[in-house]
Amino acid sequence: MKYTSINIQGNLISEEILQKIENSDAQGQQGKDFGFDPGTNLRSEIEYAWSKIKLDWKYFFERIEKLPSSDPYGTSLSRKWMTSFFSTLGFELALQKASLQGDNQQLYTISHTSANLDGFPVHIVGFFDPSHPEKNTLDIRSSGGTSRLSPHATIQEYLNVTEYLYAMATNGLVLRLVRDSGRLVRMTYIEFDLKRLLEEDKYSEFTLLYRLLHTSRFPKTRQEEETCFIERYYQDSIESGNRIRDGLSDAVKESLVALGNGLLEHPDNDALREKISHNRPDAREFYHQLLRLIYRLLFLMVTEERDLIFPETEDENKEPDLNDLLNGIKRPTRKQKEIYYNYYSVARLRRLSQKRYLLENQYTDLWQSLMQTFALFEPGGTGKKLGIQALGSELFSHNAMPDISSARINNRVLLKCIKSLNEFEDERHNLSFINYRALDVEELGSVYEGLLELEPLFDSENGRPKFTFRKGSERSKSGSHYTPEDLVKPLIQHSLEYLIEERVADFYKGKSSEEETKKKLLDLKVCDVACGSGHILLSAARRIALEVARVETGEQQPNPASFRHSLKEVIKNCIYGVDKNPLAVELCKVALWLESHNPGEPLSFLDHKIKCGDAIVGLAHREELQNGIANEAFKKLPGDDKDIASAYLKKNKQERTIREKSRQTVQLTTETDHKLMEQVRELNKLIENLSSLPENTPEEIEKKEKAYRGLIKSDALRRLKIMADLQITPFFLTKTEANKDSLLTDSQYFRYLRGETRITDELEIKAIDCDVNNRFFHWFLEFPDVYQKGGFDCILGNPPFLGGGKISHALSDNYLNYLKWNYVNTEGIVDLVVFFIRRISKIISNKSFLSLITTTTVTQGNSRRAGLQFLLNKSFSIVYAIKQKKWPGKASVEISLVTMYKGTWNKPKYLDSKTVADISSSLTNEEDYEIFHLKYNQGKSFIGSFVLGEGFVLTPAEADQLLINPLNSEVINKYISGNDLNSNYLLQNSRFVINFKDKGIAESQNYSDVFKVIEQKVFSVRQKDKRKQYRDKWWQFAEKRGKLYSAIKHFNRVLIIPKTSKYFNFIFSPSDFVFDQTITVLAIQEPISFTILQSVIHEIWARRFANVLGGTYQYSPADCFETFPFPQDVKDQQMRILKDIGNDFHEQRRLLLLKLKLGLTKTYNAFHAIKLQKGISTIKLNNLHKETIEKQSGQEVWDLWNHLQKTEGTCSFEDAVKGIIKLRELHVEIDKAVLEAYGWQDIDLRHDFFEVDYLPENDRVRFTIHPDARKEVLKRLLELNHKIHAEEVKAGLWDEKKKDTKKNYNYNEVNENESQYKMKL
Secondary structure (H helix, E strand, O other): OOOOOEEEEOOOOOHHHHHHHHOOOOOOOOHHHHOOOOOOOHHHHHHHHHHHHHHHHHHHHOOOOOOOOOOOOOHHHHHHHHHHHHHHOOOOEEEOOOOEEOOOOOEEOOOEEEHHHOOEEEEEOOOOOOOOOOOOOOOEOOOOOOOOOOHHHHHHHHHHOOOOOEEEEEOOOEEEEEEOOOOOOOOOEEEEEHHHHHHOOOHHHHHHHHHHHOHHHOOOOHHHOOOOHHHHHHHHHHHHHHHHHHHHHHHHHHHHHHHHHHHHHOOOOHHHHHHHHOOOOOHHHHHHHHHHHHHHHHHHHHHHHOOOOOOOOEOOOOOOOHHHHHOOOOOOEHHHHHHHHHHHOHHHHHHHOOOHHHOOOOOOHHHHHHHHHHHHOOOOOOHHHHOOOOOOOHHHOOOOOOOOOOOOOOHHHHHHHHHHHHEEEOOOOOEEEOOHHHOOHHHHHHHHHHHHOEEEEEEEEOOEEEEEEEEOOHHHHHOOOOOOHHHHHHHHHOOHHHHHHHHHHHHHOOOOOHHHHHHHHHOOOEEEOOOOOOHHHHHHHHHHHHHHHHHHHOEOOOOHHHHHHHHHHHHHHOEEEEEOOHHHHHHHHHHHHHHHOOOOOOOOOOOOOEEEOOOOOOOOOHHHHHHOOOHHHHOOOOOOOHHHHHHHHHHHHHHHHHHHHOOOHHHHHHHHHHHHHHHHHHHHHHHHHHHHOOOOOHHHHHHHHHHHHHHHOOHHHHHHHHHHHHHHHHHHOOOOHHHHHHOOOHHHHHHHHOOOOOOOHHHHHHHHHHHHHHOOOOHHHHOHHHHHOOOEEEEEEOOOOOOHHHHHHHHOHHHHHHHHHHOOOOOOOOOHHHHHHHHHHHHEEEEEEEEEEEEHHHHOHHHHHHOHHHHHOOOEEEEEEEEEEEOOOOOOOEEEEEEEEEOOOOOOEEEOOEEEOOOOOOOOOOOOOOOOOOHHHOOOEEEOEEOOOHHHEEOHHHHHHHOOOHHHHHOEEEEEOHHHHHHOOOOOOOEEEEOOOOOOHHHHOOOHHHHHHHHHHOHHHHHOOOOHHHHHOOOOOOEOOHHHHHHOOOOOEEEEEEOEOOOOOOEEEEOOOEEEOOEEEEOOOOHHHHHHHHOHHHHHHHHHHOEEEOOEEEOOHHHHHOOOOOOOOOOHHHHHHHHHHHHHHHHHHHHHHHHHOOOHHHHHHHHOOOOOOOOOOHHHHOOOOHHHHHHHHOHHHHHHHHHHHHOOOOOOHHHHHHHHHHHHHHHHHHHHHHHHHHOOOOOOOOOEEEEOOOOOOOOOEEEEOOHHHHHHHHHHHHHHHHHHHHHHHHOOOOOOOOHHHHOOOOHHHHHHHOHHHOOOO
């Protein structure tokens, strides 16, 4: 960093923004912005301030060495000097005689507030503490005071519990600007070293201080905080960080390709090209070596800028320190440090990359120089000569890049790559240097996301290999997304924070020693089961390390060196991670190394803590070895030979039956378990020995790595692992002739388990191969030290997002079949995250936490029942949840946050930031009710046809052309989709579709010109589909929905609703359409049902039980319609009212859409606009700009006004407003009439505009009924659902043996006679 007296922590204001402020390129840097009179020269004002402050400093500094007895801490002296300092910057400080109170009712001792900034807090303390003369007084609790916190911690906590956004703290020697921080752990402030700045006459840096901290930068009132200059600089820094992240990700991808091809193209690298021609290395291994090269560069860039290459250097002109000599410590000299930075450092290459004349093709000296630099950090390398300690570990091992380290690359390629990693383009397309000192794991997260999108391969160009990427499927298959910091904070706050508080409580009460407390903290076991680039793990490690450092140092804000030392200890003892992607595992280690590296020490050994594997595929506990081979492993799946699968299933069933009935089962089980326990004990001893090995030198790291390799090859681990692999291998082998001999059944498995028979080499090889391909992960073997203490204390994570319907396609049918067997009660479609939840529940100890980010589907349907509800039934409690939140990054998903505790929870529970008595599995504070499907609703609701192939769909022009031949009208139908209903104001089809129904291929070919279209546009698409029936009958719809069209064949019209929509609106539609799968079709044509379904009564039910996709509700027939309790015993007069209101509403709404020329979604946007009321008119809106209308009346009013102005043939704005108000009135009439049909007139609906908590945070206002009324209506509907179901059961309607349950309903008769509302079940 270019500034020597400025220290940025947590990237509060980025260096890029500081440079803009210094150069007057940032906003608010004119004289008028500082409140000066027009014509005032800002530079002159700064010069005057500098001269005055210099004089004040001289007076202060002359007196700090001889403090009077009346001021032993220098507090009075500091306050006198700093009050004058702040006055020069425009602050009007007032001394606070009483403590300030936070919103939490706690008192905070803060010395001053600024009268002209609405009480802006400024804390001025003494610069000296007699008990700790060597420490910064901002970071320690004063030995002479009563404050429970250090000055910095006091001001930080005060900000966190009040509405103030910024504050300053100073001891006269340093000055810190602090912000209300969203981070739990990392200190977030910008610090000015006043002593260095003023003693070394750093006027340019004082200029920056003045431009940044002048009183005009801060809000005059708390209402102005979001618009003040300092907050704008903070937000600009965030945007700058986002650009850096995107830029770094792109730079890494470009550098990988450039370096790869630079190596392949260089004439001296024949040996490398020869190896590649024999696929040694293959593209993926070559890619991994290139990645390690990039990781090495990034690591050294960061550690060089943070000055962490060398420990504290020795002055060659002074005598060596006696303690160093006694301890055998030889510190590097300043000369050695200069030699490294001038001739070996990556910083040197970064400087050279700016010199265009060095971009030469003929020389490779810079590449060779870089390899020599790397060798300095490799074990046994040349680093000792320069006083550099080898780093070791896999990143800097000798064999990290075996194929490329001995090759050559020209200076041009290397320097261009270094340049791309060194700078980025700002919003004005100006180049700025990346500040690697402030690089956070967020930047590595962006790299990780970028790498997931790539699949490496070797192409060929002019007979030579060429390295390139194609778009990979790893990210879509895994559903992986990098987790932003804003989501990590609450995960830790509501889980790990409790565990830390428990362990330090006695220490702060004086009941526990430093060593005891530190041991308690370092005994914590924290894991992320899908760790990605390590962001969540690192945040957890930081939080524990902060507490460890506080205990060790007695400082609330420990110095960076102490914090790093603690962080390294925490990572060594507490942190565990698993990820299926080996790239993620390696990057996670790099992130942990970067943050915890201490100069002069090797990198920690992490292979036994951060591992590659599939967290949900494998055994959790030793006892599971005795489950044997499951019958489900032989279920017939696509690709299996039916006869072989059936034969092995029969054989396995017989063997399991015999074993379970055997008298010897209990005895054999006990004996076998005893043997297994002995093997596990042996494994635990090996782990204990490994963990006890020191890690202070590269040699010790190498010894530990060797011991770990020995552990992996040990008989104890090898035997246990092969038995665990054998148990699940049958799930992942196709049942074919080729695999017959490798299909292990139950009895043979137990013979192996009991040691009666030796496992054949062929079977062992097959199991190992299956393990490698599927990354089996057996938790009790991978982390036996954790299992010794009962499991993990806290599991944090952001498991992959993958819908249940996509698992088999993305990960295979075998994979899904295994999950369904391994995790009981996961029937139906269950999202992938549920399996992670279930796995976590098995590997945590009692009184422990799981705290996760999930998709909102975890609160719905089968996913809810199989996940959260399953755990609630197993003594877990949900203690914190955010039901629905938009993902803050690029991923277009709605998420939930949930923390569960294993055990009885007696502390407050938090739901959507509010304290509640309890939290249900649907993440509400209402009890979860099980609802029943109702027999009378069955057979009436359907999903539309799944076409699968855009070639089926025709534009009107294409349809007209084909319909010239009258014969083709038999196979061309009108085709309506959910988008037509949501967006087309005519509520009719915009396209046609080719529909051969059940016709065979020969009959379909009779329509030759139509069949030709399908053959050309659909055949190739369908042949790529994994489902055989879709490939074989490619000319037909993938899912024809025959039951739907059979049910409505005698209907003139049907009720339809978009399956996915912002609003629930039912429409009567002609029945002769082909309905797309984006439409739910109801075999109903009478208006009474329409009135009931269109009412808020049904909407409450549907929203409560609908699924949510991307923040949008899905109207599912099974969940929303088949369970809905229609009113019973409705009187004739009420039915006539319902019928008339329904007909009137349907027609009035249709006419309004025609007048507005707006689809349903945009019309209902206006319907729910709170500012769209009587009195708003064209006169008021004329001549107003878009921004003004949106600010005064909302975006929806602008959208409607703008649409009517631009669209010909629409009504006036006034008529539109009247029409929408009339529509609201009709909705009120419908709701009241339906409520009366239920007999619930005692409920006061109180229609108005309300915020509803089931919608996304930024779109919650709706014209609806009062929240209390919603709760009461839902309660009564649930009771009615249970009542009707009980009556159906009593009547025998759910007895499958009775004939009447198989009865086909006469839909036409039922609907026309309206009998369902008269029927008393």
